[in-house]
Amino acid sequence: MAKQLTIFVENRAGRLKTITDNLRKSNIDIRAFTIQDRGDYGLLKLIVDKPNDAYLALANLGCACALKDILAISVPDQPGNFHRLTSALAEHNVNVIDAYGFVLQPHNTGVCCMEVDQPQLMKAQEIVAEAGFTVLQDEELYSL
Amino acid sequence: MDVPFWNKQVETLDRASLQAIQLERFREMVAWALKTPFYGKKLASVGIASPDDVKSLRDLGRIPFTVKDDLRRGFPRGLLAVEMSEVVRIHSSSGTTGIPTVIYFARDDLDRWTDLLARSITATGASARDIFQNMMTYGLFTGGLGLHYGAERVGMTVIPIGGGNTKRQIQTMKDFQTTVLHVTPSYLLHIHSQFESEGVRPGDLALTRAFIGAEPHSENTRRKIEDLLGIQAFNSYGLSELNGPGVAFECVHRKDMHVWEDAYLIEIIDPKTGQNVEDGQEGEVVLTNLIRRAMPILRYRTRDLAFLHPEPCECGRTHRRLSRILGRTDDMLIINGVNVFPSQIEEKIMKVPEVATNYLIHVDKKGALDRLTVKVEIYPKLFLGEAARLEALRTRIREELRSSIVISPNVELHEPGSLPVSEGKAKRVIDERPKD
Numbered sequence: 029m030a031k032q033l034t035i036f037v038e039n040r041a042g043r044l045k046t047i048t049d050n051l052r053k054s055n056i057d058i059r060a061f062t063i064q065d066r067g068d069y070g071l072l073k074l075i076v077d078k079p080n081d082a083y084l085a086l087a088n089l090g091c092a093c094a095l096k097d098i099l100a101i102s103v104p105d106q107p108g109n110f111h112r113l114t115s116a117l118a119e120h121n122v123n124v125i126d127a128y129g130f131v132l133q134p135h136n137t138g139v140c141c142m143e144v145d146q147p148q149l150m151k152a153q154e155i156v157a158e159a160g161f162t163v164l165q166d167e168e169l170y171s172l
Numbered sequence: 173m174d175v176p177f178w179n180k181q182v183e184t185l186d187r188a189s190l191q192a193i194q195l196e197r198f199r200e201m202v203a204w205a206l207k208t209p210f211y212g213k214k215l216a217s218v219g220i221a222s223p224d225d226v227k228s229l230r231d232l233g234r235i236p237f238t239v240k241d242d243l244r245r246g247f248p249r250g251l252l253a254v255e256m257s258e259v260v261r262i263h264s265s266s267g268t269t270g271i272p273t274v275i276y277f278a279r280d281d282l283d284r285w286t287d288l289l290a291r292s293i294t295a296t297g298a299s300a301r302d303i304f305q306n307m308m309t310y311g312l313f314t315g316g317l318g319l320h321y322g323a324e325r326v327g328m329t330v331i332p333i334g335g336g337n338t339k340r341q342i343q344t345m346k347d348f349q350t351t352v353l354h355v356t357p358s359y360l361l362h363i364h365s366q367f368e369s370e371g372v373r374p375g376d377l378a379l380t381r382a383f384i385g386a387e388p389h390s391e392n393t394r395r396k397i398e399d400l401l402g403i404q405a406f407n408s409y410g411l412s413e414l415n416g417p418g419v420a421f422e423c424v425h426r427k428d429m430h431v432w433e434d435a436y437l438i439e440i441i442d443p444k445t446g447q448n449v450e451d452g453q454e455g456e457v458v459l460t461n462l463i464r465r466a467m468p469i470l471r472y473r474t475r476d477l478a479f480l481h482p483e484p485c486e487c488g489r490t491h492r493r494l495s496r497i498l499g500r501t502d503d504m505l506i507i508n509g510v511n512v513f514p515s516q517i518e519e520k521i522m523k524v525p526e527v528a529t530n531y532l533i534h535v536d537k538k539g540a541l542d543r544l545t546v547k548v549e550i551y552p553k554l555f556l557g558e559a560a561r562l563e564a565l566r567t568r569i570r571e572e573l574r575s576s577i578v579i580s581p582n583v584e585l586h587e588p589g590s591l592p593v594s595e596g597k598a599k600r601v602i603d604e605r606p607k608d
Contacts, residue, residue, distance in 0.1 A: 034557030036550050038587045064559055068584050071559055090589045092550040094557030125560070 029153075030100035030169045031079040032141065035072040036092035039065070047072065047086065054085040059170065060141065062128040073128070075100070075141060077170045099142040099152055100169045102162040105135050113140060116159035122152045139164065173424055175487045176299070178291035178326075182434055183489045190490060191229060193434050197462040198232065199223040205468040207253040210246045214238075232437060237446065237458065237471045243273045243413065252276055254466045264312040265412040268504075268513040270520075270576055275314070275412045278466040282321070285415045285463065288432050289322020292421035295430065295487075296406045298352050298381055300327030305344060307355040308386065308509075309335040314416025315386050315509075319354045322418065328352070338363055342370045349378040356509035357389040357397060357405075361540035364400050379403045385410070385417060386509035388497040392608045394426075409494060413472050414459045420494045425486055428493040435463045438494070439471070440480055443501045451482035451492070456501050475502045503601060505535060507542045512577045514601055517546060520572045526554045526565050530591040536604040544581040546573060552588050 037043045051058065051074075060075040076082045079095055086093045103109050110129070117124065125143040132139060144152045153163050177183050185193070203223040205211035218234045219225060243251065244267045252259070254276075261277045277285070298304070304323045310316035316334060323330045333344055341363055344350065353360065360382055367373065379401055384394070385408035397405045409429050410417035419436055420429035431438045437460035440449050449455045457474045477500065481493040505512045514533055521531050528549040536543055548569065550562075566583045574580045592599060 032557075036555060036557075036562075036585075036587060038590060043587070066559055066562065069562075069586075071557065087552065090552065092552040092555035092588055094555050096557050125558070 029097040029149075030075070030141070030164060030166050031095050032098045032143070033074045033076060033079055033082050033086075034094050034096055035074070035086060037063075037070050037072050039067065039069055044072065046089075047091065050085050050089055051076070051082060054081055056082045056085065060128070060130045060139070062126075064126055073126070073141075075169065079166070079170075096143070097146075097149060099140075099144065099149070099156060100164040101140045101142065101156055102164055103129070103138045103140050105131055105133070105138045109138075110140065112159060113156065113161060116155050117144075117152065120151070120155045122148050122155065139169070173486075174297070175424060176294050176297055178287075178294035183291065183295075183430075183491065185434070185490055187490060190433055194437060194462065195226075195229055197434070198229065198437065198460070199226045201460070201462055201465075201468045201470065202226050204253045204465045205470055208251050208468070210242065210250045211468065211470065229437070232439075232460065232471065233448070235471050237473050238469055239473050240268060240273060240413075240475075244268065244271045247271050248274055251467050251469070253468055254278055259466055261317075262312075263314045263317075263412050263416065265314075266511050266513065266516060266577065268515050270516065273413065275415075276466040277415075277464065281415075281464045281466050284435065285318065285418065286321040286325050288415075288418040288435055288463075289318055290325040291432065292408065292418050293319075293322055293326050293328070293383075295421055295423040295489075296381060296383065296404075297424045298326070298328065302328045302351045302381075303331065303348050303378075304328040304352045304354070305331045305333055305341070305348070305350040307333060307335060307341060307353055307359065314410070314412045315354075318410070318416040318418060319383065323354075335359070338366050339370065342366065342372055345377050345379065346372060351378050351380045353379065353382040355382060355384060356386050357384045357393050358387060358508055358540050358542060360384065360397055360405075361393075361400075364397075365540055374400075374402055381406065383408055383421075387506045388499075390608050391496070407496060409497065411474060411476075413469055413474075414461050415464060419459065423485065423487045423489065427485065428481060428495050430485065430489050430491045431480075431494050433491045436460065437462060438480065438492070440478070441473075443477075451480045454479045454495075454498060457494070475500050475504065477501060505533075505544075505601065505603065507535065507544050507579055510577070510579050512544070512579070516576045517573060518600075520576050521546070521548055521569070524548075524565075524569055524572065526551055527569070527585075528588055530589075530593055531600065532591050533601045534604070535602070537606065542605060544579060545584055546581045547584045547586055547591060549586050549588050549591050 057077040062073050064071040127142045129140045258278045259276045260279045263275045264272045308315035382405045384405050394405045406422040409420040420431040422429050439458040440455040443456040457476045461469045477498045478495045528551045530549050532547040534545040569583045
């Protein structure tokens with residue numbers, strides 16, 4: 029299953045730079061990122077090529093960070109496909125906590141990263157596969 | 173100026189007669205104190221085994237001080253001098269840690285305390301013709317009920333509205349044409365700032381006086397209140413260890429507060445040496461309760477800094493006047509009239525595993541009101557990367573703190589290592605309230 033690195037970042041100038049600087053020094057390649065804004069702090073969410081190395085680099089720095097299993101779903105980049113995905117999850121009552129997407133090749137492939145409640149993770153994976161989507165495993169995701 | 177009295181005979185007693193009453197009551201209090209395990213031991217250690225061992229008021233100096241921690245260690249009944257069946261009311265105030273300070277009153281104690289409040293209210297010129305809106309918190313805090321019963325004894329029309337709910341406070345002032353308020357200065361200024369949005373002009377109201385207390389404030393703040401509202405504001409002083417409000421109150425001259433010396437022995441000491449200082453010199457206020465039998469308190473170190481005026485007041489009262497509270501000898505914070513010890517906050521934070529041991533207490537003003545923010549650090553090993561859990565943590569810390577310090581602070585979550593470290597003498601409290 030794909031791993032997402034989540035980092036607690038205070039909402040003030042210069043904090044992101046400290047993190048990116050350390051990832052750069054550890055030669056980590058960032059594939060995707062998003063920031064969930066919570067007011068006085070934010071959660072920086074990263075998909076990287078070497079999740080464990082990135083985690084250790086930041087944890088050694090004293091950061092509050094966590095590796096978490098998420099669903100990384102390959103979604104063909106055409107109108108209606110994301111809707112098909114959300115419909116399948118809705119039908120089975122799976123709640124999405126947070127999600128973000130990125131397009132790999134325009135009009136060809138996109139990736140949707142989804143956080144769902146941990147107890148629902150395996151079930152969600154089956155639902156998505158049954159709906160005809162490919163769930164990317166970690167190596168597949170990082171080597172895109 | 174017309175100077176009204178509740179009990180002119182007592183309030184204008186010559187010094188010698190006042191001291192005679194003090195000695196008689198002091199000896200009586202020593203007798204009650206000897207019934208408690210706490211003072212039984214304490215008084216025995218200085219050779220006082222019966223009230224007969226007290227010959228003059230000078231013997232007060234032989235008695236060791238009582239501090240807040242003594243009350244905490246005596247919790248819950250170490251200082252109780254009567255059977256619980258004789259206790260008719262309990263009040264409580266915040267302790268320096270999770271254990272509160274409990275105060276017991278017997279029926280006669282409440283009667284004498286209420287009389288002091290009636291005396292205080294009358295001294296300001298308020299009377300039975302007034303409509304009194306009591307905006308202090310009722311309940312365990314002594315401020316609400318203390319003035320409530322005092323005002324009833326004077327015969328005022330009492331509106332026991334309690335604290336908070338600004339809209340309703342303003343509407344009530346208008347509906348009942350309230351003339352006298354009892355309120356913290358910061359809340360009164362906040363109320364005033366809401367007049368416009370509530371569509372109220374001071375001319376719509378009938379306010380003439382405010383009893384302000386429960387938090388230190390400057391002469392400038394008093395003047396601001398008086399100018400903005402077109403009223404007279406009277407400073408007051410009290411603490412639950414000494415019954416509550418009504419230890420000292422301003423008279424019509426509003427030139428500092430008369431300490432009711434037939435009910436309290438007041439000393440001002442050098443906080444370092446414990447020695448009494450001259451009238452007029454600043455020091456720590458030490459008080460002995462002369463009127464509460466259920467729970468006697470002798471030589472209580474209040475930690476408040478103030479001085480006594482050596483010269484008499486124009487009103488003719490012989491009871492000396494205490495200055496405004498000029499500061500504290502400890503780190504207690506007063507947030508919108510509520511006493512908060514940093515140690516109470518620390519104790520709670522240390523029990524939350526998801527946050528590290530570093531923390532910072534930040535106080536500032538938002539409008540007229542104080543705002544308390546507690547900053548804590550995320551503990552990396554228990555961070556799971558979920559926003560919902562962080563918000564639940566924030567709420568839990570806020571609720572935990574509220575259960576201990578009564579008020580509900582803002583809680584800010586910070587990165588590990590971003591707050592001052594817990595070793596050494598880190599500055600954990602930043603108070604940015606203007607001192608004016």
